[in-house]
Amino acid sequence: MRNLFITTTLDDYLKSKNAFAIVDQIIELQKNPEVINEDFQVWKITKIDEITFSMELQDGNLNVIIIHYFQSTSIKIFELTVWFENSTLYFPNER
Structure with a gap:
Protein backbone atom coordinates (compact mmCIF):
# COMPACT_ATOMS: atom_id res chain seq x y z
CA MET A 1 0.00 0.00 0.00
CA ARG A 2 1.41 3.34 -1.00
CA ASN A 3 -0.32 5.94 1.18
CA LEU A 4 -3.44 6.11 3.26
CA PHE A 5 -5.14 9.43 3.81
CA ILE A 6 -7.76 10.03 6.49
CA THR A 7 -10.22 12.90 6.36
CA THR A 8 -9.92 15.44 9.15
CA THR A 9 -13.37 14.59 10.49
CA LEU A 10 -12.60 10.88 10.73
CA ASP A 11 -9.13 11.56 12.12
CA ASP A 12 -10.58 13.71 14.92
CA TYR A 13 -13.18 11.05 15.70
CA LEU A 14 -10.63 8.23 15.84
CA LYS A 15 -8.41 10.29 18.13
CA SER A 16 -11.32 11.02 20.47
CA LYS A 17 -12.18 7.30 20.67
CA ASN A 18 -8.58 6.07 20.92
CA ALA A 19 -9.34 3.99 17.84
CA PHE A 20 -6.32 4.23 15.55
CA ALA A 21 -5.88 0.47 15.93
CA ILE A 22 -8.74 0.25 13.42
CA VAL A 23 -6.67 2.12 10.85
CA ASP A 24 -3.71 -0.13 11.59
CA GLN A 25 -5.90 -3.18 10.96
CA ILE A 26 -7.20 -1.77 7.66
CA ILE A 27 -3.65 -1.02 6.51
CA GLU A 28 -2.46 -4.51 7.46
CA ASP A 39 -11.40 -0.49 -5.37
CA PHE A 40 -14.25 0.56 -3.07
CA GLN A 41 -14.23 -0.83 0.45
CA VAL A 42 -16.93 -0.56 3.10
CA TRP A 43 -15.58 -1.40 6.55
CA LYS A 44 -18.10 -2.19 9.30
CA ILE A 45 -16.48 -2.39 12.71
CA THR A 46 -18.46 -3.82 15.63
CA LYS A 47 -17.52 -4.39 19.25
CA ILE A 48 -18.39 -7.99 20.13
CA ASP A 49 -17.35 -8.15 23.78
CA GLU A 50 -15.07 -6.32 26.22
CA ILE A 51 -11.98 -6.65 24.02
CA THR A 52 -13.00 -8.23 20.70
CA PHE A 53 -13.98 -6.37 17.54
CA SER A 54 -15.10 -7.66 14.16
CA MET A 55 -14.25 -5.92 10.91
CA GLU A 56 -16.43 -6.83 7.98
CA LEU A 57 -15.30 -5.73 4.53
CA GLN A 58 -18.04 -5.28 1.96
CA ASP A 59 -17.65 -4.27 -1.67
CA GLY A 60 -20.33 -1.56 -1.67
CA ASN A 61 -22.99 -3.93 -3.03
CA LEU A 62 -23.46 -5.65 0.35
CA ASN A 63 -21.21 -8.56 -0.69
CA VAL A 64 -19.00 -9.61 2.21
CA ILE A 65 -15.38 -10.03 1.14
CA ILE A 66 -13.80 -10.92 4.50
CA ILE A 67 -14.50 -10.80 8.21
CA HIS A 68 -11.54 -10.12 10.45
CA TYR A 69 -11.36 -10.15 14.25
CA PHE A 70 -8.96 -8.29 16.50
CA GLN A 71 -8.66 -7.36 20.14
CA SER A 72 -8.18 -4.03 21.85
CA THR A 73 -8.87 -2.80 25.36
CA SER A 74 -8.51 0.90 24.53
CA ILE A 75 -11.00 1.54 21.70
CA LYS A 76 -14.08 3.43 22.86
CA ILE A 77 -16.57 2.64 20.08
CA PHE A 78 -19.32 0.09 19.70
CA GLU A 79 -19.96 0.41 15.99
CA LEU A 80 -18.38 2.28 13.10
CA THR A 81 -18.69 2.28 9.32
CA VAL A 82 -16.01 3.83 7.14
CA TRP A 83 -15.38 3.83 3.43
CA PHE A 84 -12.04 3.45 1.71
CA GLU A 85 -11.35 4.39 -1.90
CA ASN A 86 -8.64 6.21 -3.82
CA SER A 87 -6.30 5.75 -0.83
CA THR A 88 -8.65 7.76 1.41
CA LEU A 89 -10.48 6.56 4.51
CA TYR A 90 -13.61 8.56 5.37
CA PHE A 91 -17.10 8.58 6.86
CA PRO A 92 -19.86 7.66 4.35
CA ASN A 93 -21.43 11.13 4.71
CA GLU A 94 -18.18 12.76 3.56
CA ARG A 95 -18.42 11.51 -0.01
Missing part, protein backbone atom coordinates in the same frame (compact mmCIF):
# COMPACT_ATOMS: atom_id res chain seq x y z
CA LEU A 29 -5.42 -6.14 5.69
CA GLN A 30 -4.56 -4.34 2.44
CA LYS A 31 -1.82 -6.98 2.04
CA ASN A 32 -4.55 -9.58 1.47
CA PRO A 33 -5.21 -10.03 -2.30
CA GLU A 34 -8.97 -10.26 -1.71
CA VAL A 35 -8.89 -6.88 0.01
CA ILE A 36 -6.50 -4.92 -2.18
CA ASN A 37 -8.43 -5.91 -5.32
CA GLU A 38 -11.49 -4.05 -4.01
Whole structure:
Protein backbone atom coordinates (compact mmCIF):
# COMPACT_ATOMS: atom_id res chain seq x y z
CA MET A 1 0.00 0.00 0.00
CA ARG A 2 1.41 3.34 -1.00
CA ASN A 3 -0.32 5.94 1.18
CA LEU A 4 -3.44 6.11 3.26
CA PHE A 5 -5.14 9.43 3.81
CA ILE A 6 -7.76 10.03 6.49
CA THR A 7 -10.22 12.90 6.36
CA THR A 8 -9.92 15.44 9.15
CA THR A 9 -13.37 14.59 10.49
CA LEU A 10 -12.60 10.88 10.73
CA ASP A 11 -9.13 11.56 12.12
CA ASP A 12 -10.58 13.71 14.92
CA TYR A 13 -13.18 11.05 15.70
CA LEU A 14 -10.63 8.23 15.84
CA LYS A 15 -8.41 10.29 18.13
CA SER A 16 -11.32 11.02 20.47
CA LYS A 17 -12.18 7.30 20.67
CA ASN A 18 -8.58 6.07 20.92
CA ALA A 19 -9.34 3.99 17.84
CA PHE A 20 -6.32 4.23 15.55
CA ALA A 21 -5.88 0.47 15.93
CA ILE A 22 -8.74 0.25 13.42
CA VAL A 23 -6.67 2.12 10.85
CA ASP A 24 -3.71 -0.13 11.59
CA GLN A 25 -5.90 -3.18 10.96
CA ILE A 26 -7.20 -1.77 7.66
CA ILE A 27 -3.65 -1.02 6.51
CA GLU A 28 -2.46 -4.51 7.46
CA LEU A 29 -5.42 -6.14 5.69
CA GLN A 30 -4.56 -4.34 2.44
CA LYS A 31 -1.82 -6.98 2.04
CA ASN A 32 -4.55 -9.58 1.47
CA PRO A 33 -5.21 -10.03 -2.30
CA GLU A 34 -8.97 -10.26 -1.71
CA VAL A 35 -8.89 -6.88 0.01
CA ILE A 36 -6.50 -4.92 -2.18
CA ASN A 37 -8.43 -5.91 -5.32
CA GLU A 38 -11.49 -4.05 -4.01
CA ASP A 39 -11.40 -0.49 -5.37
CA PHE A 40 -14.25 0.56 -3.07
CA GLN A 41 -14.23 -0.83 0.45
CA VAL A 42 -16.93 -0.56 3.10
CA TRP A 43 -15.58 -1.40 6.55
CA LYS A 44 -18.10 -2.19 9.30
CA ILE A 45 -16.48 -2.39 12.71
CA THR A 46 -18.46 -3.82 15.63
CA LYS A 47 -17.52 -4.39 19.25
CA ILE A 48 -18.39 -7.99 20.13
CA ASP A 49 -17.35 -8.15 23.78
CA GLU A 50 -15.07 -6.32 26.22
CA ILE A 51 -11.98 -6.65 24.02
CA THR A 52 -13.00 -8.23 20.70
CA PHE A 53 -13.98 -6.37 17.54
CA SER A 54 -15.10 -7.66 14.16
CA MET A 55 -14.25 -5.92 10.91
CA GLU A 56 -16.43 -6.83 7.98
CA LEU A 57 -15.30 -5.73 4.53
CA GLN A 58 -18.04 -5.28 1.96
CA ASP A 59 -17.65 -4.27 -1.67
CA GLY A 60 -20.33 -1.56 -1.67
CA ASN A 61 -22.99 -3.93 -3.03
CA LEU A 62 -23.46 -5.65 0.35
CA ASN A 63 -21.21 -8.56 -0.69
CA VAL A 64 -19.00 -9.61 2.21
CA ILE A 65 -15.38 -10.03 1.14
CA ILE A 66 -13.80 -10.92 4.50
CA ILE A 67 -14.50 -10.80 8.21
CA HIS A 68 -11.54 -10.12 10.45
CA TYR A 69 -11.36 -10.15 14.25
CA PHE A 70 -8.96 -8.29 16.50
CA GLN A 71 -8.66 -7.36 20.14
CA SER A 72 -8.18 -4.03 21.85
CA THR A 73 -8.87 -2.80 25.36
CA SER A 74 -8.51 0.90 24.53
CA ILE A 75 -11.00 1.54 21.70
CA LYS A 76 -14.08 3.43 22.86
CA ILE A 77 -16.57 2.64 20.08
CA PHE A 78 -19.32 0.09 19.70
CA GLU A 79 -19.96 0.41 15.99
CA LEU A 80 -18.38 2.28 13.10
CA THR A 81 -18.69 2.28 9.32
CA VAL A 82 -16.01 3.83 7.14
CA TRP A 83 -15.38 3.83 3.43
CA PHE A 84 -12.04 3.45 1.71
CA GLU A 85 -11.35 4.39 -1.90
CA ASN A 86 -8.64 6.21 -3.82
CA SER A 87 -6.30 5.75 -0.83
CA THR A 88 -8.65 7.76 1.41
CA LEU A 89 -10.48 6.56 4.51
CA TYR A 90 -13.61 8.56 5.37
CA PHE A 91 -17.10 8.58 6.86
CA PRO A 92 -19.86 7.66 4.35
CA ASN A 93 -21.43 11.13 4.71
CA GLU A 94 -18.18 12.76 3.56
CA ARG A 95 -18.42 11.51 -0.01
